[in-house]
Amino acid sequence: MASEDTAPRFIPGAVLSCSEPRELGMIVRYDGTDYHGFQKQPDGCSTVQAVLDQTLAGVLGPGRSIGASRTDAGVHAAGQVVVWRGTVAMPLEKVPVVLNRRLPPDIQIRAAFWVPKGWDPRRAASWKQYSYRLWRAPTPPPLSLYRRALWRPDALSWTRLNQAAALFLGRHDFQAFRTEGSSAETTVRTLLVSRWVMEEAGLVWRYQVLGNGFLYRMVRHLVGAMLEAAEPGGDMDRIRHGLAFPADKVGALAPPRGLTLEDIQFREPASGKG
Known part of the structure; x- marks a missing residue:
């Protein structure tokens, strides 16, 4: 994961000349509980992007943002990457300080850096890393985790969870583990x-997944299928069936609160075209 005070390793900002056209890039973290996802909605619902655009425009002037990942309603991010298509006259080091004073406390700018003009983080993304957290204690999670972990105090098999997770490794057709509505060209x-x-001494069980892309709600479907396999009487058969016969839907949809976009890796662009 990118560090708190440096630009991501994939951004060639250090080699941009002063005269080369460039735009503002940012690493953004947010608690998605109170937002209808990252992307702006035509109905005007509150989204992370809408808040960012309003705040950035108020500080920097007209423009629009582009995010590397369109996280769903209620999903969190620690390493979302956002590019601002607009003029930036402010010194780069002041951008996080000024913006964080104006943004709500559940959205924060972790770092700011330059990217080539026209660089598209969505097209340039090559790998994404997500986490899904379960709180396993018999009592509810502490306030620090309450909004970003799913409370599951019931009996679950740690062994079967990891056996199920291993089945997803490699290249598969994940059509059975998605929600309809995606425009993806391939599953x-x-x-x-x-x-x-x-x-946390075994109180938090965290699913870590790194992939070259994810279908609509795919991680939540994977988690739902694994939890079903780990429950008393569960097994791997439904997961194996879903991987072998992608047209058959498998697995319940896990709630969004436990899911966090942790990190995004990019192809280093040869130019500003991404």
Whole structure:
């Protein structure tokens, strides 16, 4: 994951000359609980992008933002990457300070950096990393985790969770593990990481997944299928069936509150075209 005080390693901002056209890039974190996703909505519902655009325009002047990932309603982000299509006269180091004073506390700018003019973070993204957190204690999670972890105090098999996660590794057709409504050209994706880890002395079970792209609500469907497999009496058969027969839907949809977009990796652009 990108550090708190540096631009992502994939951005060639350090080699941009002063005369080369450039635009503002930012790493953004947010708690998505109170937002209808990242992307602006035609009905005017509150979204992360709408708040960013209003705040950025008020500070920097006219423009619009482009996000690398369109997270769904209620989903969080620690490493969303956003580019501002507009003029920036402010010194780069002041951008996070000034914006964070004006943004609501559930949206924060972690870092600001320059990117080539016209660079599209959505098209240039090559890998995305998500986490899904479960709170496993018999009592509700503390306030620090309450909005970003799913409380599951019931019996779940740690062994079966990891066995199920391993089935998703590699290149598969994940059509069975998505919600309809996506315009994706193909439902084939490759997962390099798919595993569960324990944190907070075993009180938090966190699913880590790294892939070259994800279908609409795919991670939440994967988590839902794994939880079903890990429940008493559960097994891997439905997951294996969904991978073998992609047209058959598999797995319940896990709630959004446990899901966080952690990091995005990019192809280093040869030019500003992404």
